[in-house]
Amino acid sequence: MNNKKILILPGDGIGREIVAEAVKVLHWLGQRPGLDLTFEEALIGGSAYDAMGTPLPDETVARAKSADAVLLGAVGGPKWDSLAFSLRPERGLLGIRKALDLYCNLRPAQVFAPLLDASPLKREVVEGIDIMVVRELSSGIYFGTPRGVETLPDGRRRGFNTLTYSTDEIERVARRAFEAARRRRHKLCSVDKANVLESTALWREVVSDLGAREYPDVALSHMYVDNAAMQLLRHPRQFDCIVTTNMFGDILSDEASMLTGSIGMLPSASLGDHNALYEPIHGSAPDIAGKGVANPLATILSVAMMLRYSLSAPGEAERIEQAVNRVLAKGLRTADIMQPGATQVGTVAMGDAVMQALDEEN
Ligand code: IPM
Numbered sequence: 472m473n474n475k476k477i478l479i480l481p482g483d484g485i486g487r488e489i490v491a492e493a494v495k496v497l498h499w500l501g502q503r504p505g506l507d508l509t510f511e512e513a514l515i516g517g518s519a520y521d522a523m524g525t526p527l528p529d530e531t532v533a534r535a536k537s538a539d540a541v542l543l544g545a546v547g548g549p550k551w552d553s554l555a556f557s558l559r560p561e562r563g564l565l566g567i568r569k570a571l572d573l574y575c576n577l578r579p580a581q582v583f584a585p586l587l588d589a590s591p592l593k594r595e596v597v598e599g600i601d602i603m604v605v606r607e608l609s610s611g612i613y614f615g616t617p618r619g620v621e622t623l624p625d626g627r628r629r630g631f632n633t634l635t636y637s638t639d640e641i642e643r644v645a646r647r648a649f650e651a652a653r654r655r656r657h658k659l660c661s662v663d664k665a666n667v668l669e670s671t672a673l674w675r676e677v678v679s680d681l682g683a684r685e686y687p688d689v690a691l692s693h694m695y696v697d698n699a700a701m702q703l704l705r706h707p708r709q710f711d712c713i714v715t716t717n718m719f720g721d722i723l724s725d726e727a728s729m730l731t732g733s734i735g736m737l738p739s740a741s742l743g744d745h746n747a748l749y750e751p752i753h754g755s756a757p758d759i760a761g762k763g764v765a766n767p768l769a770t771i772l773s774v775a776m777m778l779r780y781s782l783s784a785p786g787e788a789e790r791i792e793q794a795v796n797r798v799l800a801k802g803l804r805t806a807d808i809m810q811p812g813a814t815q816v817g818t819v820a821m822g823d824a825v826m827q828a829l830d831e832e833n
C-alpha cells in the first residue's frame with residue numbers, strides 16, 4: 472500500500488477549529504483498508520508571522536512541495552491588518568498558491584437536499600443546481616506587475632495593479648475546465664470582460680480556439696462577468712462548468728456559495744501539475760473565531776475532494792459526502808445554515824456527528 476503524506480496548515484481564526492474537525496475525518500480514513508496516510512503540520516498566515524516573522528516560512532513551502540496533498544484552513548485577521556502588504560497573512564496563501572503553481576481552482580456549488588430551504592434564494596431557483604466554478608489561481612490581477620502605490624509629483628497618491636494573462640496560462644486552466652466539463656454535463660461557460668479588457672479578450676480567443684480544436688464535444692459559451700453575476704441568481708441551473716479569471720472566480724464563487732445555503736458549505740481543490748491543496752472557500756471569520764460555532768463542513772468536504780483528486784479514492788469521497796448529507800438530514804445545523812425546527816450545534820458537535828455517521832455506515 473502506497474503511503475501518502477498529508478500536510479495540514481490550520482492557519483488563523485476559525486481555520487484552526489474547522490481543520491481540527493477535518494483532521495478527525497482524515498484519521499478515520501487512515502484506518503481504512505487501502506489508505507495509508509501520514510500527517511504533518513506547519514505554519515502559514517498570521518500564526519506563522521507571529522512565530523517566525525513571515526506569513527510563509529520556507530519550511531512550509533518545502534514541506535508542501537513534498538507532500539501528496541495539503542489541507543489548509545484559513546488565514547488572516549484584524550490583528551495583522553496593519554502589517555505591510557508583504558507580511559500580511561493573505562500573502563502566505565497567495566504565496567503558497569504561486570510557489571506550488573496551483574493554477575486550477577475547482578469550487579463546486581451543489582446543494583444538499585436537506586438545505587434546499589437554507590439558501591436565501593427560493594427553493595425553485597436553487598433546486599438541482601450543480602455548478603463547477605474553475606477559477607484560474609496563479610496569475611491575473613492578483614499577481615500581475617507592475618503593482619503598488621506611488622506618489623505623483625503633485626503629491627497625489629496613485630494605486631495600480633496589472634491584469635495579465637499569457638496564452639499558455641489561459642490554455643492550461645481552460646484545458647482543465649474542458650476536461651471537468653467532459654466528466655460532467657459537457658457544458659462550459661467561459662466568463663470574461665472581453666468587451667472592455669484586452670487581456671480577457673485574449674482569454675476568450677484562446678478558450679474558443681482550444682474548444683474548437685480539441686473539445687468539439689463540449690458546448691462552449693461565453694458570458695461577460697456582470698451578466699454572469701446576474702444569471703447566477705436568475706437561473707443558476709443553466710450552468711454546468713464555469714471557467715474564469717482569478718479575480719472574477721474569487722467573486723463569482725462567493726456568490727455561487729449562497730446558492731448552496733452558506734459559504735460555510737463550499738470546499739475547493741487547488742491543483743497544479745505536481746501539487747494539490749484543499750481548502751474551504753471561506754476566510755478566517757475573525758468575528759466568530761474562538762467561539763466554536765464555525766461550520767466545519769466545507770473543510771470536511773475539501774477532504775472529500777482530496778480523496779477524489781489526490782488519493783484516487785472516489786469511493787471514500789462519496790462516503791464522506793453521504794455522511795454529511797445524513798447529518799444534515801437528521802436536522803443538525805451550525806449557525807450559518809440554521810433553519811426553523813433544526814437543532815443548532817457547534818463546530819465540534821458537527822464534526823462528531825459526521826464521524827458518527829461515518830461509523831454507523833459500517
Ligand atoms: C479565497 C480568498 C482569498 C482570495 C483571500 C483570502 C486572499 O478570498 O480563497 O477566495 O482572494 O483568493
Ligand code: MG
Pocket residue numbers: 721722725752
Ligand atoms: Mg474569496
